[in-house]
Amino acid sequence: MKRVPRSVLYAVAVLLAFTSASEAAADDGMGPLGVTTVAAASAWTARVGALFAADRGSRLAGGHFCTASVVHSPRRDLLVTAAHCLSGTGELVFVPGYRDGHAPYGVWKVGKTYLPDGWAKRQDEDSDVGFADVGERHGERVEDVVGGNRFVTGTATGATAVTVTGYPDSREVPVSCTNKPAAHSRTQQRIECPGFTGGTSGSPWVDGDGKVVGILGGHEEGGATADVSYSVVLGGEAAALYRTAAIGPCPGS
DSSP states (O other): OOOSOOGGGGGGGGGSOOSHHHHHHHHHSOOSTTOEEEOOOSTTGGGEEEEEEGGGTTOOTTOEEEEEEEEOOTTSOEEEEOGGGSSSOOSEEEEETOBTTBOTTOOEEEEEEEOOHHHHHHOOGGGOOEEEEEOOBTTBOHHHHHOOBEEOOSOOTTSSOEEEEEOOTTOSSOEEEEEOOEESSSSEEEEEOTTOOTTOTTOEEEETTSEEEEEBOSGGGGOSSSSEEEEEOOOHHHHHHHHHHHHOOOTTO
16 A cells, blocks of 8 residues: 555544454454454464564564565565565565564564566556565574465466455554455456555465465555555566575675
C-alpha cells in the first residue's frame, strides 16, 4: 500500500474480527475466507516481519513502514518484499515476528537489495517485487532462526487460497487474512481482505503448502483501498531476480 494519509480507510477497522472467536480461528489455522484477524504468534508468522529505518533499531514502537518475509535460499539470509519498499529508503533493519515494540527473534540488519530492471528503471507496477539479504546475528542466519517459505513463480492465479500476513503501520501487531486470489489482469492478481492499510506492502501471499505465490504490491503499489490488495503475477522476471538474490553478492562486492 502507498504510505499516504487515508483516514477514511481506518473505518474498516470495524470489520476486523477481533473477537475471541476470531482469535481462536487464527490460533487453529485457516479461518473463514475474507476475514482479517490479528495474526497469532506461531512458527509460521515468525517468518513475517516489519521493516524499519536502521535508526529505529533500538526504539521500534511506531517506526515500521513495510512488511517483508524470509524465503528459503542456499545462503539462508534472504527476504522478499515489494520493490517499492526498498527504493530510496536508506539503511534498514528487519524484525521477524515483531509485536508491540518487541523483537522476539532479534533485529537484523538489511544488506544488499535486489530490484528488477522494470522497477529500477521505470517503476513498472508489473515489476514490484524485491529481495534483500540480511547479515548474520550472533553467528546465526535468519532462516536458521525462524525458517523460510519457498518462493515459487508460475503458479496459476486462484489455484488455491492464500494467507496474507502483514503489518499495518497504524498497528503494532500483524494482521492476517485467507482468501482466494482472482486475476486483475494478465500481469496482476487481486485479493479481497479488509484492513490491509499502509504498511502492509510486501506482505507474502502464502498457500497451504508454504509457498509464497504473491507479494502485496504491484497495481497502485498494493491498492488504493484497504479492502482489495494486489500482487504482481510472479513470472520469469521474478524468478530470475530470485536466482540472482539467492546466490548473493560476490566476495568483495
